[in-house]
Amino acid sequence: MLGRATVLLILGRAAADEDDYVWHKRDNPSKGCDWVAAYVPTRCAVKGEDGTTGAASCDACASIVDLAAFTGTFVGRKITVNKNGKLVTLTRLSLVVDDDGALRGVNEWADASGTEFGFDEAGDPVDTNAENVIGVVDSLGIGLFVEMNSQQGTGEVQFDGAELVLRFTQPYPYPVVYSARLRKTSDEPASEVPPW
Numbered sequence: 001m002l003g004r005a006t007v008l009l010i011l012g013r014a015a016a017d018e019d020d021y022v023w024h025k026r027d028n029p030s031k032g033c034d035w036v037a038a039y040v041p042t043r044c045a046v047k048g049e050d051g052t053t054g055a056a057s058c059d060a061c062a063s064i065v066d067l068a069a070f071t072g073t074f075v076g077r078k079i080t081v082n083k084n085g086k087l088v089t090l091t092r093l094s095l096v097v098d099d100d101g102a103l104r105g106v107n108e109w110a111d112a113s114g115t116e117f118g119f120d121e122a123g124d125p126v127d128t129n130a131e132n133v134i135g136v137v138d139s140l141g142i143g144l145f146v147e148m149n150s151q152q153g154t155g156e157v158q159f160d161g162a163e164l165v166l167r168f169t170q171p172y173p174y175p176v177v178y179s180a181r182l183r184k185t186s187d188e189p190a191s192e193v194p195p196w
Helices: 033-037 059-063
Strands: 006-010 072-082 085-097 102-110 128-137 142-147 154-159 163-170 176-186
Touching: 033 059, 072 163, 085 128, 085 163, 085 176
Parallel strands: 006 154
Antiparallel strands: 006 142, 072 085, 072 176, 085 102, 102 128, 128 142, 154 163, 163 176
């Protein structure tokens, strides 16, 4: 049943170049890079007076993400807070993203201290867990992410092409919040990602 845990992904890339302030829409000098930035990615395809597109001349279009960059393995540290307190764990996120932005993967964590700090989907204490994930991202890297084994929750992810920052909140029935800073270690998923 969907709706168990929803995580809003906001995945972006740092801008590569400054805006070309000479650029403007063909036959309309008042519509420059600021105008393009107000409606990315659609206006990135607009042709300018010089024949180039907004994508070639405006910094706002640099945030368009190569979806293939999201496929791979991301590892790092996760700070989790739940009813047991605060714990730092190791996290590994394996993702596969297709050309249409559909994603699937596995989010794994482990507590090296063996304190059984977390909880599985049945509410039993655990010191390690893995949750299957599905979702979608668009060319700006904005999308929806669902942890299939969790309860209701929301969060966000920011991706700059090398580092992924994940923040998640699950209010009920086992309240938990976490923040993870993950770096891409491979272009291949480390864990077996379930098929569609």
